[in-house]
Amino acid sequence: MAELISWPEDWPSQKTVDFLVVKAQNLFTYVATVIAFTGNPARNPAELLDWLVSTIPVPNSADYKAPFADLDALYTFIFHYQADEILPGVIDLRKRLLHAIVLSGKDYCTLEELDEYLVLPPGSSDSLLSNLHSLIDVPSSSNDGSGRRKVWLKNKSIWDFLVSKERSGDLHQGGHIK
Numbered sequence: 001m002a003e004l005i006s007w008p009e010d011w012p013s014q015k016t017v018d019f020l021v022v023k024a025q026n027l028f029t030y031v032a033t034v035i036a037f038t039g040n041p042a043r044n045p046a047e048l049l050d051w052l053v054s055t056i057p058v059p060n061s062a063d064y065k066a067p068f069a070d071l072d073a074l075y076t077f078i079f080h081y082q083a084d085e086i087l088p089g090v091i092d093l094r095k096r097l098l099h100a101i102v103l104s105g106k107d108y109c110t111l112e113e114l115d116e117y118l119v120l121p122p123g124s125s126d127s128l129l130s131n132l133h134s135l136i137d138v139p140s141s142s143n144d145g146s147g148r149r150k151v152w153l154k155n156k157s158i159w160d161f162l163v164s165k166e167r168s169g170d171l172h173q174g175g176h177i178k
Contacts, residue, residue, distance in 0.1 A: 011046055016053050023056075023070045029157050030071050036134035036154070037078055052077075068157075072167045075158065079171055081131055093120075093128050095171060101136070101151060102162050110148040111138065125151075 024030040037052065038045040056077050066072070079098070080091060100117055101109060109117070114125035129138050129151070135158050139149045153159050165172040 008046065012049060016049065019053055023074070025070060027068075027071055027157075029155055030074060033071075033074060033078070033134050033154075040131070040133065066167070068161070068167065071157065072161060075135065075161050076169065076171065078132065078135055090128065093118075093124075094132075097125055097128055098162060098171065101153065102159065110150050112148055114151065 020031060020034060034049070034052065038048040040048060056073060079094065096118055097114055100114055104113075111125045111129075112122070114120070115122055118125075126138065129136055132138075135154055137152050137154055139151075153162075161167050162171060
């Protein structure tokens, strides 16, 4: 049975709701991503949302003219997010994993294939993608009857973000794996 969480009566605050409405700019995917991010079962959703709202970067005025500036800032923030102490090289390994996922196209790769392709110890991909559940679907069991867990991006806007150098900056997934 799922444990019920007792939410504070005034949570989220009207200020937080207003902030998210402005940031979402009529993009359902923005709000869906925030909800998924705060749905991490290992974390307190109220604390995650409050932290996200207080930490997410505000795009500079030049970037803000871009139609997806707030969504891009949210994606960048989540891809760089590490709940625990970040180990050296984790973000670089995540970038390599993202690249492999993008390169797999519509065939989608499994966690086992990612580990194999990037010559990582078994289970590494699962661990490295664990905090990205709001952007990448990493099923807990086989999702195609093969016994293997296929990984994919949750929506096309994440793909569009990753393949656009202007939008994704250091997360850009073009060219070859380095």
